[in-house]
Amino acid sequence: MAGLAAANCRQNLAGPPAGGGGGDGSLHIYTWANYTDDGLAAAFTERTGIPVVIDIFDSNEVMLTRLQAGGGDAYSIIYPSDYMVSEMIDLGLLTELDKERLSGLENLKAKWRNPAYDPDNAHSVPFCWGTTGLLYNREAVPGTPTDWDFLWKNQAALSRRITMLDDMRETLGATLKSLGYSYNSNNPAEIEAAYKRLLELRPDIAAFKTTGFENELLGGDLSVSMAYSSDAIALTLEDNRMEYIIPASGASLWTDTLAIPATAPNPDAAYQWINFLLEPEVASAAVKRLLFATANQAAFDRLPAEIQGNEDLYPSEAILAKSEGIVAVDTASTDLFDQFWTKVTSA
Amino acid sequence: MREWGDEGMGGWGEIRILTAFAFLTLPTFLTLPTFLTLPTFLTLPMAPISSPKIPWAERLAPRRWLGPVVMLGPAGVWLLLLLVLPTLLILEISLVPGLRLGQPSGGYGLGNYLQILQPVYLRVIGRSLSFAVGSTLLCLVLGFPVAYWLALMSPQRWRNLLLVGFILPLWTSSLLRAYAWTAILRPSGVLNTIFTAVGLPAQAWLNTPTAVFIGLTYSFLPYMVLILYASLEKLDTRLLEAAADLGATPFQGFWKITIPQVLPGIAAGSLLVFISTLGDFVVPTLLGGASSMNISRLIYNQFLGPTRAWGFGSALSMLLILAVSLSIALLLRYGDKSTVTEPS
Amino acid sequence: MPAARPVTWPSLFSALMYAFMYFPIIVLGVYSFNDSRYSASWEGFSLRWYKSLFSDRRLLSALQDSLTIAIVAVSISAVLGTLMAVGLARYRFRGRGLYRGVSYLPLIVPDIAIAVATLVFLASVAIPLSLGTIIAAHMVFCLAYIAVVVSSRLQQLDPNLEEAALDLGATPTQALLKVLIPQLAPGIIAGCLLAFVLSMDDLLISSFTAGGGANPLPIEIFSRVRTGVKPDINALSVVLILGSALLAGLAEYVRYWGDRRQRQAQ
Numbered sequence: 001m002a003g004l005a006a007a008n009c010r011q012n013l014a015g016p017p018a019g020g021g022g023g024d025g026s027l028h029i030y031t032w033a034n035y036t037d038d039g040l041a042a043a044f045t046e047r048t049g050i051p052v053v054i055d056i057f058d059s060n061e062v063m064l065t066r067l068q069a070g071g072g073d074a075y076s077i078i079y080p081s082d083y084m085v086s087e088m089i090d091l092g093l094l095t096e097l098d099k100e101r102l103s104g105l106e107n108l109k110a111k112w113r114n115p116a117y118d119p120d121n122a123h124s125v126p127f128c129w130g131t132t133g134l135l136y137n138r139e140a141v142p143g144t145p146t147d148w149d150f151l152w153k154n155q156a157a158l159s160r161r162i163t164m165l166d167d168m169r170e171t172l173g174a175t176l177k178s179l180g181y182s183y184n185s186n187n188p189a190e191i192e193a194a195y196k197r198l199l200e201l202r203p204d205i206a207a208f209k210t211t212g213f214e215n216e217l218l219g220g221d222l223s224v225s226m227a228y229s230s231d232a233i234a235l236t237l238e239d240n241r242m243e244y245i246i247p248a249s250g251a252s253l254w255t256d257t258l259a260i261p262a263t264a265p266n267p268d269a270a271y272q273w274i275n276f277l278l279e280p281e282v283a284s285a286a287v288k289r290l291l292f293a294t295a296n297q298a299a300f301d302r303l304p305a306e307i308q309g310n311e312d313l314y315p316s317e318a319i320l321a322k323s324e325g326i327v328a329v330d331t332a333s334t335d336l337f338d339q340f341w342t343k344v345t346s347a
Numbered sequence: 348m349r350e351w352g353d354e355g356m357g358g359w360g361e362i363r364i365l366t367a368f369a370f371l372t373l374p375t376f377l378t379l380p381t382f383l384t385l386p387t388f389l390t391l392p393m394a395p396i397s398s399p400k401i402p403w404a405e406r407l408a409p410r411r412w413l414g415p416v417v418m419l420g421p422a423g424v425w426l427l428l429l430l431v432l433p434t435l436l437i438l439e440i441s442l443v444p445g446l447r448l449g450q451p452s453g454g455y456g457l458g459n460y461l462q463i464l465q466p467v468y469l470r471v472i473g474r475s476l477s478f479a480v481g482s483t484l485l486c487l488v489l490g491f492p493v494a495y496w497l498a499l500m501s502p503q504r505w506r507n508l509l510l511v512g513f514i515l516p517l518w519t520s521s522l523l524r525a526y527a528w529t530a531i532l533r534p535s536g537v538l539n540t541i542f543t544a545v546g547l548p549a550q551a552w553l554n555t556p557t558a559v560f561i562g563l564t565y566s567f568l569p570y571m572v573l574i575l576y577a578s579l580e581k582l583d584t585r586l587l588e589a590a591a592d593l594g595a596t597p598f599q600g601f602w603k604i605t606i607p608q609v610l611p612g613i614a615a616g617s618l619l620v621f622i623s624t625l626g627d628f629v630v631p632t633l634l635g636g637a638s639s640m641n642i643s644r645l646i647y648n649q650f651l652g653p654t655r656a657w658g659f660g661s662a663l664s665m666l667l668i669l670a671v672s673l674s675i676a677l678l679l680r681y682g683d684k685s686t687v688t689e690p691s
Numbered sequence: 692m693p694a695a696r697p698v699t700w701p702s703l704f705s706a707l708m709y710a711f712m713y714f715p716i717i718v719l720g721v722y723s724f725n726d727s728r729y730s731a732s733w734e735g736f737s738l739r740w741y742k743s744l745f746s747d748r749r750l751l752s753a754l755q756d757s758l759t760i761a762i763v764a765v766s767i768s769a770v771l772g773t774l775m776a777v778g779l780a781r782y783r784f785r786g787r788g789l790y791r792g793v794s795y796l797p798l799i800v801p802d803i804a805i806a807v808a809t810l811v812f813l814a815s816v817a818i819p820l821s822l823g824t825i826i827a828a829h830m831v832f833c834l835a836y837i838a839v840v841v842s843s844r845l846q847q848l849d850p851n852l853e854e855a856a857l858d859l860g861a862t863p864t865q866a867l868l869k870v871l872i873p874q875l876a877p878g879i880i881a882g883c884l885l886a887f888v889l890s891m892d893d894l895l896i897s898s899f900t901a902g903g904g905a906n907p908l909p910i911e912i913f914s915r916v917r918t919g920v921k922p923d924i925n926a927l928s929v930v931l932i933l934g935s936a937l938l939a940g941l942a943e944y945v946r947y948w949g950d951r952r953q954r955q956a957q
Contacts, residue, residue, distance in 0.1 A: 028904050033918045038748070053904040056914055061653035066902070069650075069814045074821070074903040160554060160636075168653040206554040207636035211918040215728075221534045221553070338654040343467045345648070346640045414863065418778030419790065422771040422834055426793050429831045433808035434800075436815060493708045496701035511939065516712050518935035521892055522912050523928040527715030529916075530722060537718055565711070626801025628895055633916060643803045650807050651898065657811065664804045671799055 026051040027269040030063060030075040032256065033211055034230065035128070040286055044276050050269045058210045059167050060084040067093060067261060075261055076270040082117040082255045083169065083326045085124045090328075094123040095260040101271045104278030107298035115255065117327060124257035125274050126295040130229035131253055131315060131323060132170055133246040135213075135236070140223040147248040148178035151201060151224065159204040161223040166208040168341040169326050170252060172198065174226065177250050183326050186333045195340035202347055217242065228254075230292040233312050237291070244312045250322040255295065434668070437661045446658030459662035468645070472666075475641040478556070479625040482563035486571040486620045487613065489564065494575035499582065510576060517569045525562050525633045532558050532634065554636025562630035567623055571616045578612020579605075618678050622671050642667055716932060723925035740926040747923060753911035756822065760897075760907055761890040764829035765837075765883050771830075772837030773879055777871065779838075780845050797835035805831065806899040813900065820902025828900040829890045836889065837882035844878025880945055884938070 027044075029036065033056050041052035057063040060081050067078070068091075080088055088094050099105070105113075105121070112126035134145050142157045143150075151162060164171045173183035175194040185191055206222060207213075213225040214235055232244040258277065260270045276282055283299035293313050294300055300308065307313065329337070440446055444458025462468065493513065501509050516524065531537045532553040539549040552558045582605060590600045606613075628643040635641075642663060649660025723741070727734035744750065779791055797805060809828045818824060852874070856866040872879075894909040901910060915924055 026904070055904065055906065056918070058918065059653055061655065062651055065651055065655050069810055069820070074819060160551060202637065205637045209917070212916070216533060219533065219535045221536075338656065342645075342648070342654055342656075343465075345637070346467050346471045346645060415778055415782045415784065418774040419782070422775035422794070422838070423790060425771065425830060425834065426796075429809060429812070429827060430796055430805070431793060433812035434796075434804075436811050437804075437808045440811060489708060489711075492701045492704045496699075496705040500699065500701055501705075513709065513712060515936060515939055516716060518888055518939050519716070519932045520909065520912065520928070522894060522909055522916065523719065523924070523931065524715055526912075526916050526924070527719045527928070531715060531718055565715070568708070568712070622799060622801070626803055628803055629913075643801065646803050646807060647895075650810060660807060661811070664807050668800055668804050671801060675799065 025266070026053050027077065027266060027273055028075045029054045029077045029079075029273070030057060030066070031055075031077075031079040032057065034234075034290055035079060035256070035292065037290060039289065040282075043282070044273065047276065048269070048272050050266075050272065061168065064088065064093075074265075076264045076266045077273050078259055078261055079127065079256050080124070080259055081326070082115065082257070083328045085257055085259060086117045086328045088259070089118065089123050093262055095262050095264065095267065096122055097125070097260070098271075101275075102278070103275050104280075104298075107278055107280055107296050109295055109297045109300070112255065112295045117255070117325070118257070124259040125278070126255050127258050127277065128230065128292040129253070129255045129295050130293050130313075131246050131251045131319075132165070132174065132226065132228055133232070133244055133251050134224055135217065135227040135232040135242060135244050136224040137217055137220065137222070138241050138243050140220055145224065145245055145247075148174055149249075152178070152197070155201060155204050158223050160206045161221070162201070162205050163207050163209045163213045163222060163225045164205055165226050165228075166210045168337055171208070171226065172337055172341060172344075173252055173326060174247075177247070177252075180249065183252055183324050184329055186329050188333070188336055191333065191336045191340065195344065198340075198344050199347060202344060208345060229312060233310065234291050236312060246315055246319050246323070248322075250324060253320060253323040253325050255325070437664055440658055441661035441665050443658050446656075446661075459658045460666075462659055463662060463666060468663075471640050471645050472642060474556075474639065475625055475643070478559055478563060478627075478631070478639070478641055479621050481560050482567065482624045483617050483620045485560065485564040486568050487617060490568055490571035490575055490616070491613075494572045494579050497572070498576050498579035499584070510573075513572055514569045521566060522629055522633075524566065525630050528558065528562050528565065528634055529553060532561070553634065554638060556635065556639050558634040558636075559631050559639045562634045563624045563627060566627070566630060567620045570623070571620050574616035574619060575609065575612050578609040578615075582608055614678055618674060621674055625670065625674075626667060716928075719925050719928045720932075723929045725925075740923040744923040744926045744930070749906075750908075750911060750923075750927065753906050753908045756905055757891055757908040760822065760825050760829055761887050764826045764833050764890055765886045768830050768833035768837050768886060769879060769883050772834045772882065773841050773872075773875065775834065776838040776841035776845060777867070777875075780842065794835055794838055797832040798839065802893070802895040806895040809896065810899040820900055820905075822901075822903065822905035824900045824902065825897050825905060825907065828896050829893065832893075832896070833886035833890060836886045837879070840882035840885065841875055841878045844875055848874055877945070888935075888938075 027050050029052060031054060036052075036054055041054060045051055055075070057066065060083075063078060063080065064084065064087070067075070085094070102125070105125070108121075108126060112121075112129075114120050115126065118124045134148075134150070136145055140161070142154050145151075151158065164174075169183070172191070172194055175198045176183055176185050176190060179190070179193055179197060181187070181190045181194065185194075209225070210228075211231060213222055213227070214231075216222040217225055217235065218239055227244070229244065229246075232242075236242045236244050258274050260267055264270055277286070278296065280296065280298035280302055283294050283296045284302040287294050287299060287303060288307065291307075291313065328334075441459050442455045442457070444456045444462075446459075463472070497506065497510055497513070529536075534549065534551045534553065536553070538552070542549055550557075552561070586604050586608075587600050590604055591597070595603070626643050627641075628647060631639045631641045631644055646660050646663045646667070648654065649656045649663065721733075724736050724738070725733055726737035726739070775794060779787065779794070806828075809824075809831075813820060813824055848871075853866050853870050856870045857863065861869065892909060893907075894913055897907045897910055898913075901907065912924065912927070
């Protein structure tokens with residue numbers, strides 16, 4: 001019996017998750033923190049009569065695991081980032097979108113009409129974008145950070161006052177960048193060099209955190225946190241001691257998307273949600289409240305000038321040119337990233 | 348056993364009975380790990396209904412097997428389905444090197460176990476052990492005087508209430524208690540406010556192993572006190588009086604009479620704290636930051652973290668089960684050699 | 692031992708340890724009234740975190756999920772666990788030791804190991820994660836704890852009572868329901884309370900078996916603590932602590948009541 005189940009297990013673990021669970025009529029959303037709030041959900045429910053249930057994840061990989069481990073038919077809408085969209089398409093986890101049922105795609109900025117990670121937006125709709133940089137407390141750092149290597153140069157002064165993202169590709173990628181390599185290196189020697197460099201910094205890193213450093217930064221317990229621009233901007237507006245920089249050698253440029261899992265319950269509601277968020281009015285109202293950078297040109301046009309002009313949120317083309325998007329690397333490199341990341345976080 | 352009956356009805360009393368009972372009947376535990384790996388186990392039906400001592404005719408009578416099936420069947424099936432089978436699955440997966448969610452896997456091998464032997468993971472295991480041993484010792488050192496005072500010196504009238512008072516924090520969310528320590532230990536937190544007020548140097552303990560030791564000790568101290576109390580309460584104080592009459596100093600009396608009598612309690616309490624801290628997840632995660640990856644966090648990361656290496660995670664999980672079983676076995680062996688008296 | 696002297700070093704030390712146990716709880720309590728958002732320094736008295744707590748639908752629904760899980764899992768386990776304890780005490784059969792051993796497993800195997808095993812199992816048989824899977828997983832340890840507590844109670848009972856009932860013509864089922872169960876009641880209640888508290892507090896097993904929008908309180912708290920806490924979590928702790936103290940008080944009362952009944956019976 002055990003043998004039978006085990007064989008079955010191996011099969012199930014290797015393939016895409018089985019579907020079959022039914023929806024209860026509500027829209028289940030699996031998203032990053034700070035992308036939706038009760039106001040947005042309530043507005044949608046008022047409009048369509050569909051109740052919204054929101055679950056939060058804090059890294060693409062966690063979301064992927066949940067989806068593969070039996071959660072595949074639990075969510076109608078997920079918010080994977082660019083490289084994860086490619087990976088999930090390869091794994092057969094995403095529904096090919098029926099463009100007939102979408103409206104408002106023409107509102108997208110030109111740049112996101114045909115993104116490299118998902119040509120022609122066949123499986124995903126760009127929702128927002130941003131950079132990954134350093135958020136710091138001006139009064140608590142020696143000098144002014146301009147680049148990633150600030151962390152290494154001031155390691156002793158910043159000891160245990162640094163947090164890095166709890167995200168394998170971002171944090172190892174930033175280290176690769178600080179060495180002058182690409183975020184998407186497939187070269188084992190380069191990846192190993194980044195691993196060794198990150199290991200040097202490791203004893204002085206307080207924690208690997210994707211969110212949750214805010215209070216400690218504001219309270220002065222931390223000095224620098226590697227952060228997503230969408231999380232950092234809120235803090236810089238709240239307290240003028242906080243600064244966000246996009247490192248000079250380049251940052252990662254990410255896009256978070258809306259996608260429908262292949263086994264999603266209630267796909268109708270999912271399409272309605274996407275259409276809802278593509279509406280310029282809805283999107284700009286959400287952006288004003290939640291402060292992420294929208295990929296929607298029509299929504300951007302409706303924003304107040306001070307948000308449009310915020311360089312942290314919408315950096316200039318010159319800065320963007322130095323940055324690069326994270327894309328899926330080959331299997332051997334993924335293995336290396338995995339191994340080194342586990343080692344760095346375990347050391 | 349008598350005295351348990353009197354206190355066996357309240358929440359704390361039950362925890363006490365439970366822990367005392369569970370740890371005094373250790374021999375049954377010992378049989379587990381061996382059975383789990385024995386191949387015969389697979390062929391044994393889990394809802395055992397045959398009864399060899401009863402003659403055939405009676406055995407066939409419906410009543411004879413109906414009772415056991417009704418009483419033991421449902422729970423047995425449940426434990427089989429959601430505990431035994433899953434554990435065997437983990438064992439199997441741990442033997443598939445490089446098994447990763449969503450990818451086809453190769454054949455069997457010991458690769459996952461060999462991976463544990465890499466220095467970085469051995470350090471994780473060493474760190475887990477040091478957290479467990481350290482906080483067990485701290486709990487013992489801090490808990491013994493409290494249990495001693497509660498059992499032998501506290502005012503009789505208030506004794507129950509005082510014990511409940513010490514255990515009460517156990518009834519609150521362990522997450523929130525660990526979280527409270529982050530507010531205390533952060534550099535700008537309560538502790539440093541107190542420290543600077545009394546002229547001590549400020550400490551940056553949050554996100555260090557020190558914070559983990561404090562958090563673990565705090566979380567499991569009540570269990571230690573509970574078990575030591577149960578043991579000290581049964582102490583035969585007449586022996587101490589006799590020893591004093593014969594000229595023994597209180598110190599001698601303590602070491603030669605008190606300690607040997609409560610040794611089973613000390614062993615049981617230490618084992619409980621050791622096992623719990625070895626597998627603890629919440630405290631190292633919330634208080635330890637980047638510097639205190641332990642085996643529990645490592646397993647968690649393999650399953651719900653970025654790397655999704657389920658095979659490696661399963662191997663670590665089997666290792667943890669083995670470590671826990673081993674510590675119970677060690678206690679039993681130690682118990683046999685020392686003056687531990689077999690409980691009735 | 693001489694009669695308790697007023698101040699001895701163990702009593703002083705114990706007082707210190709009591710302070711240690713309650714210090715974090717008091718800190719949470721004080722911060723819950725602090726007006727500051729960043730929790731580090733005192734900025735004046737405020738009840739706003741309590742207001743935001745009671746209007747936080749997400750937390751309230753998480754609490755509801757947790758209560759549903761705990762109540763359902765404990766209720767079913769109370770029946771199955773009691774039957775298991777009685778069955779193990781009553782019947783001798785091949786594999787009894789093994790059965791008993793397996794029933795103790797949840798007490799000793801670390802949560803994380805049980806949690807990952809359950810996740811892998813559910814994934815392998817393609818059962819979608821939901822509130823139901825959390826309940827199923829919680830039942831495993833609830834069963835074990837209730838059975839252990841009931842067994843210990845069972846050992847103190849007079850076996851002659853049940854035999855007497857049988858001799859007087861009661862069927863075994865009647866003897867079980869009318870004689871044995873009432874006597875076991877304090878043990879069953881206590882076991883349920885313990886299982887209830889453990890179920891309400893469980894993070895790991897829930898994390899690995901939750902899905903489909905089910906979001907029990909510990910998962911919600913954990914995610915809030917990790918993603919930056921607003922101090923309404925402090926207010927929540929105070930409410931939960933008061934709730935648990937009430938529950939503990941109730942448990943004490945049950946004990947007191949049981950004691951009295953026992954004394955009257957004698």
